[in-house]
Amino acid sequence: MVFTRGYLQSVQKVAEILKLFASWSGLNANFEKSEAYFGGVNSALKQHILNAIGLKEGSFPFRYLGLPIHPSRLTSTMYDPIVQKVQHLVCSCAVKFLAYAGKTEVLNSMVFGLENFWCGSLLLPQNVCAIITKLRKQLFWGYQEGQRKLVFKDWASISSPWSEGGFQIKNLAIWNQANMLKWLWHFVHGCGSIWTDWIRHDFLANTSIWDLQIHEYHSESLRNVLTTREIWVIHCGSRQKAMDMLDTCTTKGKFSIGKAYNFLRPRFPTHACYRAVQDPFLLSRHKFTLMLALQRKLATADQFCRRGISIVNRCCLCKQHAESPRHLFFQCTYSKAVLSSLFTWMGLQLRDLQLRSLILWCHRSKPKKHWRNKWFKCSIAAVTYYLWRERNYRLFEDKERQASVSVFYFYTNHLLLHMMKY
Numbered sequence: 053m054v055f056t057r058g059y060l061q062s063v064q065k066v067a068e069i070l071k072l073f074a075s076w077s078g079l080n081a082n083f084e085k086s087e088a089y090f091g092g093v094n095s096a097l098k099q100h101i102l103n104a105i106g107l108k109e110g111s112f113p114f115r116y117l118g119l120p121i122h123p124s125r126l127t128s129t130m131y132d133p134i135v136q137k138v139q140h141l142v143c144s145c146a147v148k149f150l151a152y153a154g155k156t157e158v159l160n161s162m163v164f165g166l167e168n169f170w171c172g173s174l175l176l177p178q179n180v181c182a183i184i185t186k187l188r189k190q191l192f193w194g195y196q197e198g199q200r201k202l203v204f205k206d207w208a209s210i211s212s213p214w215s216e217g218g219f220q221i222k223n224l225a226i227w228n229q230a231n232m233l234k235w236l237w238h239f240v241h242g243c244g245s246i247w248t249d250w251i252r253h254d255f256l257a258n259t260s261i262w263d264l265q266i267h268e269y270h271s272e273s274l275r276n277v278l279t280t281r282e283i284w285v286i287h288c289g290s291r292q293k294a295m296d297m298l299d300t301c302t303t304k305g306k307f308s309i310g311k312a313y314n315f316l317r318p319r320f321p322t323h324a325c326y327r328a329v330q331d332p333f334l335l336s337r338h339k340f341t342l343m344l345a346l347q348r349k350l351a352t353a354d355q356f357c358r359r360g361i362s363i364v365n366r367c368c369l370c371k372q373h374a375e376s377p378r379h380l381f382f383q384c385t386y387s388k389a390v391l392s393s394l395f396t397w398m399g400l401q402l403r404d405l406q407l408r409s410l411i412l413w414c415h416r417s418k419p420k421k422h423w424r425n426k427w428f429k430c431s432i433a434a435v436t437y438y439l440w441r442e443r444n445y446r447l448f449e450d451k452e453r454q455a456s457v458s459v460f461y462f463y464t465n466h467l468l469l470h471m472m473k474y
């Protein structure tokens with residue numbers, strides 16, 4: 053992309069330089085594939101320039117490096133490419149049948165990669181963020197447009213880290229604001245891009261970025277940075293605090309988007325149980341079921357009854373008692389039999405068979421990093437996962453295994469999965 057002033061002489065000079073470059077290097081600019089875009093040039097002069105250099109006129113908006121370019125404010129429809137790409141991922145068959153662990157990987161790698169490219173350059177409008185967040189929810193919870201699904205964990209808590217009971221999926225709107233704060237930091241400290249240096253010298257010669265008022269004649273990018281500055285000041289409480297906090301979002305002399313995101317995101321109470329689930333020794337698929345079981349957010353029959361949905365509340369494993377997370381983990385005779393067999397194999401004798409107590413016992417046992425404690429913790433996580441799977445087999449596929457068969461299945465799969473991981 054080449055920029056010139058809106059005069060014929062300036063454009064002719066650039067055309068001459070391109071010809072000179074071609075004569076030296078042999079690299080010719082393809083004028084048939086090139087277009088000229090004008091801003092603030094009258095139609096007579098525009099036509100004169102086009103005739104002189106032999107280019108056709110292009111129309112706004114056009115895309116450069118995948119991002120929309122427009123001389124005035126970008127409208128919501130100009131963000132359609134990113135919405136369509138996320139929609140394409142959500143609708144792909146390969147993603148539909150993944151477990152929560154796999155879907156989180158897709159959200160944090162493929163979808164986040166797409167969004168991050170746009171978030172680094174543009175402040176996405178609220179309605180675009182809402183549409184993409186809706187698509188992310190569809191992907192994670194596994195429902196289609198127009199359908200509804202009853203879920204027991206809200207999206208805000210899912211976006212929090214493991215230690216706060218979430219699944220570490222980034223909040224798009226807040227991540228976008230943290231990215232925009234990077235530009236504000238560059239304006240304050242300099243040493244950024246050519247663009248920030250140019251704005252600093254031309255617009256901010258005698259004033260600070262904190263004092264610059266938002267004007268209609270400012271470019272979309274500058275308006276985005278100034279809008280984020282307002283959000284940051286409101287979040288921090290005052291301008292002085294905002295300036296101090298921005299300075300703390302630094303790692304080794306560079307702006308840390310992660311630190312800014314952590315400061316902006318909502319906080320949820322931490323719990324030792326949740327910190328225990330954070331252990332990388334646990335398999336991802338086990339982590340998700342364990343976290344939902346600890347928070348009593350699994351879709352058990354008692355949850356549906358509490359919301360007024362009429363279903364038969366009977367445990368599929370023992371077929372005697374009402375189903376609830378407390379009963380499944382581990383008051384049920386079936387789950388007790390599986391857990392007792394596991395404890396016998398491990399040489400343990402524990403009386404308190406509540407899931408939270410067991411996980412806390414593993415987490416607090418010393419020495420913390422001893423392989424035995426880690427092994428106990430991941431075994432309890434695996435039992436929780438296999439019991440939930442057995443419950444779903446019985447409920448949705450009308451298949452069932454005896455506790456002894458289930459124990460054998462658990463040992464072989466559990467050991468094999470960990471051998472594959474380490």
Ligand SMILES: [Zn+2]
Nearest residue numbers: 367369370384
């Ligand atoms: Zn039961």
